[in-house]
Amino acid sequence: MSGANPARGEASLSLAGETLVLRPSFAALVAAEGELGPLFALVERAADGRLALGEMVALFWHCLRDRPAGLSRDDFGEAIAAQGLAASTPALKILLGQILAGR
Template sequence: MTGAANPLRGEAVVQIENAAVMLRPTFQALVAAEQELGPLFDLVERAAAGRMGLAEMVALFWHCLTDPPEGVTRERLGEAIAEAGLAAVAPVLKRLLHQILAGR
């Protein structure tokens, strides 16, 4: 990862393979996530209602991931999230969802 996360841009850091990696919700990343997951407002509503699935969270994180460590796959990202526990990654998810709603 290069540099620190900028919370004003919705950036967040998650641990994968003993490395801190940046999640950056760029327009391109969010469009890719929306193409896979459906409308982002629906995703935010599901998250707010406690109905967002782990696979949806992994997909959102995957699309927002920048410069992942070599060899890190989407499956490994999912395993890292499961290993960390939902409580540990909830602040990261919250920051990304806030950025979806607030914009830049």
């Protein structure tokens, strides 16, 4: 898997020794919005410090460019929680910026 392409609004997420790429494509954001509700409200909750861990995991899950074989959403969420939220914040910031700015 190649690295994140900033020109596409992609973000890298290091998780359990592997670098995953998050791509906020139209299809990924529509899927996330279908689960989480309006994306602008998600951005507002994040700005207010009210973004829930499950919401972040859902956004990341839908934006995963290439899911590793055998990776379940529960295991993905557990790995994010295990490394701490601070490690995921840079990727979250990029995705939220892309939601607001568009590409």
